[in-house]
Amino acid sequence: xxxxxxxxxxxxxxxxxxxxxxxxxxxxxxxxxxxxxxxxxxxxxxxxxxxxxxxxxxxxxxxxxxxxxxxxxxxxxxxxxxxxxxxxxxxxxxxxxxxxxxxxxxxxxxxxxxxxxxxxxxxxxxxxxx
Numbered sequence: 001x002x003x004x005x006x007x008x009x010x011x012x013x014x015x016x017x018x019x020x021x022x023x024x025x026x027x028x029x030x031x032x033x034x035x036x037x038x039x040x041x042x043x044x045x046x047x048x049x050x051x052x053x054x055x056x057x058x059x060x061x062x063x064x065x066x067x068x069x070x071x072x073x074x075x076x077x078x079x080x081x082x083x084x085x086x087x088x089x090x091x092x093x094x095x096x097x098x099x100x101x102x103x104x105x106x107x108x109x110x111x112x113x114x115x116x117x118x119x120x121x122x123x124x125x126x127x128x129x130x
Contacts (some may be wrong), residue, residue, distance in 0.1 A: 009049055013038070016052045017099075024096035034099065037106035044109075048102055063105065064112045066119060071108070072101045074119055 014035060021031045038045045043061045047068060050058040057068040075097050108115040 013049050013052060020095050020099060024093055024099055034103050063108050064116045068101055068105055071104045075100050
């Protein structure tokens with residue numbers, strides 16, 4: 001019988017992703033897309049596993065000098081602008097922001113110039129338009 005190597009950490013990561021997504025009101029399509037991104041990028045998967053274990057970003061994975069913490073605050077600022085409150089109030093869903101941050105990092109890996117442009121453009125919704 002051949003040896004079968006089974007990585008139970010990935011099973012735990014998927015279970016935690018589904019749990020967090022449910023808590024953050026993310027749908028199955030979001031979970032599927034993020035999971036596919038995580039399994040295709042070992043460094044991002046390791047960052048997610050660290051997040052699951054510690055509920056904070058390890059922040060060692062960088063793209064063009066930006067890490068998950070940078071993207072988290074970028075996403076938080078976008079939520080604040082859309083809500084037009086300018087503050088991080090308690091009703092802000094931090095789990096949704098964290099999951100969006102992992103998704104943003106996955107997309108940033110594919111189009112780093114686009115995201116660096118957004119990150120460096122400063123505040124305001126107009127930064128998303130060319």
